[in-house]
Amino acid sequence: MRTVILASLRxxxxxxxxxxxxxxxxxAFIVVTAALSSAVRDGLTAGIGEPYAxxxxxxxxxxxxxxxxxxxxxxxxxxxxWLVGWTMQxxxxxxxxxxxxxxxxxxxxxxxxxxxxxVGGRFPGAPxxxxxDANAAKAKQLALGDRLRIGTGSSALEVTVVxxxxxxxxxxxxxxxxxxxxLSRWQDSLYVGSVAWSxxxxxxxxxxxxxxxxxxxxxxxPAFLQELQxxxxxxxxxxxxxxxxxxxxALVVAVLVINNxxxxxxxxxxRDFALLRCVGATRRQVLRSVRLESVALGILAAAIGVLSGLxxxxxLVALVRAQWPGARLGQASVAPVWLAGAAAVAVxxxxxxxxxxxxxxxxxxxxxxxxxxxSTQARTRTGRLxxxxxxxxxxxxxLGLVAAITTANVGALAVGGAAVFLGVLLFGPILVPxxxxxxxxxxxxxxxxxxxxxAGNAVRxxxxxxATAASLLIGVTLTTAVLTGMASSRSAVSAEMDEQHPxxxxxxxxxxxxxxxLDRLAAVDGVxxxxxxxxxxxxxxxxxxxxLLPATTAGGATVLHGDLPTPGPRxxxxxxxxxxxxIEVGDVVPVTVGETTRELRVAGGEGWGEAxxxxxxTLDRLAPGAAPHAVWLxxxxxxxxxxxxxxxxxxxxxxxxxxxxxxxxxxxxxxQLDVLTGGVVGLxxxxxLIALVGIGNTLGLSVLERGxxxxxxxxxxxxxxxxxxxxxxxxxxxxxxxxxLGTALGxxxxxxAVRALVQPAIDGAGLVxxxxxxGLVVTIxxxxxxxxxxxxxxxxxxxxxxxxxxxx
Numbered sequence: 001m002r003t004v005i006l007a008s009l010r011x012x013x014x015x016x017x018x019x020x021x022x023x024x025x026x027x028a029f030i031v032v033t034a035a036l037s038s039a040v041r042d043g044l045t046a047g048i049g050e051p052y053a054x055x056x057x058x059x060x061x062x063x064x065x066x067x068x069x070x071x072x073x074x075x076x077x078x079x080x081x082w083l084v085g086w087t088m089q090x091x092x093x094x095x096x097x098x099x100x101x102x103x104x105x106x107x108x109x110x111x112x113x114x115x116x117x118x119v120g121g122r123f124p125g126a127p128x129x130x131x132x133d134a135n136a137a138k139a140k141q142l143a144l145g146d147r148l149r150i151g152t153g154s155s156a157l158e159v160t161v162v163x164x165x166x167x168x169x170x171x172x173x174x175x176x177x178x179x180x181x182x183l184s185r186w187q188d189s190l191y192v193g194s195v196a197w198s199x200x201x202x203x204x205x206x207x208x209x210x211x212x213x214x215x216x217x218x219x220x221x222p223a224f225l226q227e228l229q230x231x232x233x234x235x236x237x238x239x240x241x242x243x244x245x246x247x248x249x250a251l252v253v254a255v256l257v258i259n260n261x262x263x264x265x266x267x268x269x270x271r272d273f274a275l276l277r278c279v280g281a282t283r284r285q286v287l288r289s290v291r292l293e294s295v296a297l298g299i300l301a302a303a304i305g306v307l308s309g310l311x312x313x314x315x316l317v318a319l320v321r322a323q324w325p326g327a328r329l330g331q332a333s334v335a336p337v338w339l340a341g342a343a344a345v346a347v348x349x350x351x352x353x354x355x356x357x358x359x360x361x362x363x364x365x366x367x368x369x370x371x372x373x374x375s376t377q378a379r380t381r382t383g384r385l386x387x388x389x390x391x392x393x394x395x396x397x398x399l400g401l402v403a404a405i406t407t408a409n410v411g412a413l414a415v416g417g418a419a420v421f422l423g424v425l426l427f428g429p430i431l432v433p434x435x436x437x438x439x440x441x442x443x444x445x446x447x448x449x450x451x452x453x454x455a456g457n458a459v460r461x462x463x464x465x466x467a468t469a470a471s472l473l474i475g476v477t478l479t480t481a482v483l484t485g486m487a488s489s490r491s492a493v494s495a496e497m498d499e500q501h502p503x504x505x506x507x508x509x510x511x512x513x514x515x516x517x518l519d520r521l522a523a524v525d526g527v528x529x530x531x532x533x534x535x536x537x538x539x540x541x542x543x544x545x546x547x548l549l550p551a552t553t554a555g556g557a558t559v560l561h562g563d564l565p566t567p568g569p570r571x572x573x574x575x576x577x578x579x580x581x582x583i584e585v586g587d588v589v590p591v592t593v594g595e596t597t598r599e600l601r602v603a604g605g606e607g608w609g610e611a612x613x614x615x616x617x618t619l620d621r622l623a624p625g626a627a628p629h630a631v632w633l634x635x636x637x638x639x640x641x642x643x644x645x646x647x648x649x650x651x652x653x654x655x656x657x658x659x660x661x662x663x664x665x666x667x668x669x670x671x672q673l674d675v676l677t678g679g680v681v682g683l684x685x686x687x688x689l690i691a692l693v694g695i696g697n698t699l700g701l702s703v704l705e706r707g708x709x710x711x712x713x714x715x716x717x718x719x720x721x722x723x724x725x726x727x728x729x730x731x732x733x734x735x736x737x738x739x740x741l742g743t744a745l746g747x748x749x750x751x752x753a754v755r756a757l758v759q760p761a762i763d764g765a766g767l768v769x770x771x772x773x774x775g776l777v778v779t780i781x782x783x784x785x786x787x788x789x790x791x792x793x794x795x796x797x798x799x800x801x802x803x804x805x806x807x808x
Contacts, residue, residue: 513630
């Protein structure tokens with residue numbers, strides 16, 4: 001059988017090349033998916049992960065006393081520890097209080113563990129030195145060399161500002177940073193988010209933390225960051241969703257591409273197997289030869305696929321980062337388990353894909369195997385089994401999707417979607433030919449005999465037709481689902497952000513704002529528009545006096561992203577963080593401005609700053625001719641939220657005005673979506689390549705399988721041009737059918753994902769169809785089929801009729 005194997009490799013090199021390409025592409029896709037997923041993970045956690053760079057373990061939310069013990073025990077253990085947290089203290093300068101409640105955090109003692117980016121001066125090197133946030137310094141008009149008094153009474157501390165810094169992490173920003181030797185005096189009033197420990201590796205670090213805090217449950221840095229990112233995103237673990245969905249997609253795509261190619265390849269070789277049986281080869285010998293071929297092919301393809309996947313994954317991430325900076329992808333890294341999984345899929349799926357059709361061929365008699373295979377017809381036992389299995393998978397998949405919608409479970413969504421897709425593929429030999437037959441009259445009318453032959457060829461072998469269409473069906477379904485899902489998610493998130501944060505920056509004061517302050521705020525670099533808002537200071541029930549503003553104002557639409565909530569005629573909207581401090585939603589309370597009082601019902605809201613909202617008519621009755629007490633600002637495109645807020649606070653702070661920074665909250669969500677979109681763009685590029693390779697592969701193999709048929713058509717009078725037109729038409733028909741079916745499936749999957757993942761987090765989220773992008777998908781799919789048919793059709797038309805008729 002060794003001679004037979006070597007002869008088969010020499011004779012059918014082109015077929016093995018197609019199979020090798022399928023396995024390489026499938027395994028490489030898994031590795032590329034791992035690289036993109038890791039880049040997405042790194043991009044999403046880049047900001048919140050900066051304070052934990054270099055840490056071996058993290059203790060989440062220890063008490064202030066536990067945190068203090070850890071920070072004091074670390075140097076003695078030959079390690080380093082630092083906390084992410086703060087205390088709120090009064091800050092003064094030159095005998096005057098500049099802020100009664102400033103957040104004071106820690107700067108780690110060791111330079112390697114400092115996450116703050118120095119922009120001026122130096123880091124603290126001794127007690128009595130402070131590092132100040134650059135935007136806080138701008139707002140409080142602080143400079144290098146200033147002497148600050150932090151705290152009150154006996155715990156007060158005099159420090160010198162020696163450095164200015166920016167924090168790359170929105171999670172760990174403080175206005176002033178001190179060394180632990182200074183910060184420890186306020187340890188009883190610390191809020192500690194976490195303590196990071198570095199030294200000795202993960203196991204040693206966790207053991208050291210437990211030795212200092214016996215009941216502690218320290219965790220690894222990746223696990224801590226994943227949970228922290230989940231909390232930041234309101235309980236939705238975006239990273240887990242991305243990795244799980246992309247991993248399932250990569251696995252399914254790899255299996256389908258490899259299986260489709262081998263199904264056609266070994267169906268073509270069924271006559272070879274039958275002839276070997278006729279000349280004396282046993283079933284065991286035939287199976288052994290196929291397994292040896294498959295193992296050799298799988299190992300070679302696994303090695304090539306893993307290496308090419310590593311190169312393509314890192315290259316694709318670098319390309320996306322270079323060409324699309326807004327995507328904010330992180331660094332790509334592929335864990336060994338992904339490499340092992342890709343190699344296992346390459347070898348395992350190759351063995352199974354080659355073994356099943358061969359086992360079926362050797363089970364029947366050699367003479368029966370020499371006859372054409374009709375196992376994909378519904379009337380056969382195999383056909384009925386295929387239909388039954390397809391029904392079961394569809395039913396299970398639908399139940400999985402329903403379960404995903406009702407429970408918002410990502411696993412159920414992935415498994416249900418895969419089951420539905422596999423069920424559709426099993427129905428392919430029946431469904432795809434039926435859809436192609438429906439186009440027969442139109443094709444014949446437009447292209448004549450070549451069109452009629454193309455439609456007939458496309459349905460003559462249902463198995464081959466379904467396998468060819470499946471390659472493009474994968475790419476179209478994935479592309480449609482992702483484009484529709486992203487459009488729907490962005491629309492829902494944008495609407496939610498418009499509702500929660502309709503104002504980029506709101507400056508609100510308890511007294512009238514001077515005209516020059518309004519002009520200076522409007523002239524701040526990065527401000528695209530500003531609207532003064534009239535108001536008055538009001539007493540609302542038992543609350544301390546706060547500004548009262550109208551919910552609508554002249555020109556307000558020019559700076560608002562959405563509509564502010566509209567109070568009723570006898571209603572006052574109070575910020576949610578003030579509800580519960582003596583008043584509750586639904587209470588009827590007196591609202592007093594000067595000598596005028598009205599009874600209004602309390603409702604809650606947010607997004608406009610520390611002020612209450614009423615109707616304009618209500619404000620006019622309480623305070624006729626009110627002067628501006630607030631100004632609403634709209635940021636220019638691309639403005640940095642923290643820098644802009646610092647510039648605005650520098651003007652607002654001397655006026656004792658508060659600043660509501662909705663832009664920062666919107667920008668963080670936009671960053672999350674940009675990172676996900678960057679990963680999706682990379683995956684779509686690979687999916688399109690998979691589709692092109694798959695359809696080109698299966699079309700090329702089908703042309704090899706029909707060499708005698710094409711030669712007979714040439715002998716009967718078809719010209720080379722007509723043969724090429726026939727094959728091109730067949731490819732376009734398959735592409736369009738796959739596109740229509742894939743678009744329908746993709747929209748269904750996107751709708752399910754929106755219902756399962758987006759609606760639980762955002763009320764009112766609905767399906768948004770990106771018609772322009774979907775139209776582009778249809779066009780590209782048709783062109784893909786046409787391009788994939790170019791090489792096979794030229795090869796088929798070049799073979800002379802006599803030479804073609806001699807093919808076996």
